[in-house]
Amino acid sequence: MSSISQRTATASIWTIGGKFLARLLDFVSLLILARLLSPADFGLVAIATSVLVIVETLLDLPLTQALIRQSSPSDDMFGTAFTLSVLRGAAISLVMIIIAWPLTFIYEDHRLFPLVVVLSIAPQMRSLSSPRMVLFMQRFDFKREFALDIITKGSTLVFGAGAAIATGSYWGLMIGVVSGPVVAAVISYVFAPMRPTLTLAEWKHFQDMIGWNSVAQVLNSINWQLDRLLLPRFSGLSTFGAFSVADNLAGIPHQTFVGPLMRPLMAAFSSLDDHRKLVAAYLKATTAITLVAAPVLLILALLAEPALRIAVGQKWAFAAPILQWLCIVSLIGLPATIMPPLAMVLDKTLWSPFACSSSLSSGFR
Secondary structure, three states: OHHHHHHHHHHHHHHHHHHHHHHHHHHHHHHHHHHHOOHHHHHHHHHHHHHHHHHHHHOOOOHHHHHHOOOOOOHHHHHHHHHHHHHHHHHHHHHHHHHHHHHHHHOOOOOHHHHHHHHOHHHHHHHOOOHHHHHHHHOOOOHHHHHHHHHHHHHHHHHHHHHHHHHOOOHHHHHHHHHHHHHHHHHHHHHOOOOOOOOOOOOHHHHHHHHHHHHHHHHHHHHHHHHHHHHHHHHOHHHHHHHHHHHHHHOHHHHHHHHHHHHHHHHHHHOOOOHHHHHHHHHHHHHHHHHHHHHHHHHHHHOHHHHHHHHHOHHHHHHHHHHHHHHHHHHHHHHHOOHHHHHHHOOOHHHHHHHHHHHHOOOOO
16 A cells, blocks of 8 residues: 555656646746737637537547556557547547537637637547557656656647747637647657557447446536537627636646646556555545645635736736636535546446536536
8 A cells, every 4th residue: 555655646746747837838828828819819719629628528538547447458459549549539520620610600700610620630639649658657657748748738838829929819829729739649659659550359448438438528518618608609709718818727726736646546546456445545635635726726716816917917807706706616626526537446437427527517627
């Protein structure tokens, strides 16, 4: 138990450190783009990215979770995971291209069509990443994931900010969103080389987890992103842009501390056979997450207006009430944050729709 705890702690340091630096790069990118672009620009791109998040969530497949449960994944398992990932990426890209035109009529903005079409490149590139990266997770080795996070976010900052400075338009945001997955896919094969093969020979190892997980994704999509579809239709692009920026700020505690813990915890939970030790590990992790994230959210809620003025400028100050409420709602969902990986480790995927719905109601995005 002590060995697993030590390895989990070391892995957590690497993942949290990577996500912290990645979020720092995201924050720098946000500061640059928020001062170069208008709230309406952010609102327009947020519509396109919100639609992508919903489609990706609906078609999500827990391929990494399925692989990590196998003590020695075979080449056919990696090939099956790669094939399923490519099929998923192609399906997401196709759906995005199909709905691009209707979106221009729903939101009465013709600029959405090219934005959504270009954005459809991102999920296809994400699907091409090497599934053999999971081997490092099984060994509690997250150094490569640390490096991958920094390289990916660094490319997003460079390409996104560079395009925004060069064009002065919302295309800077879009180019940043697309460049990250492209770089990540290439680097994943540098870290975890494999010959991509198309096969479904080991489908049986994935089908059980995919079943109830699909139900979870439908609930997640409705619970997680419905506001992002409705708000721009009734509030206008500037208000929705303010919501998007506030949401990014409110999500910092989750994305820098809570989210990075999911993979090390999944690996740790998978290695514990004793039910009592598993319960103890879950309670310890939940307590740590709450103690670290809750004070940050409280401070951010109390200092919302000065934080926005300092971070992104006076023109964003009207987003302060939005930021306050997002932080408060996020606090409520903290105790349920790590329920989904626990449900998957226990083979209780029936409960994952409820666990995911509960944790995502916290407002984490």
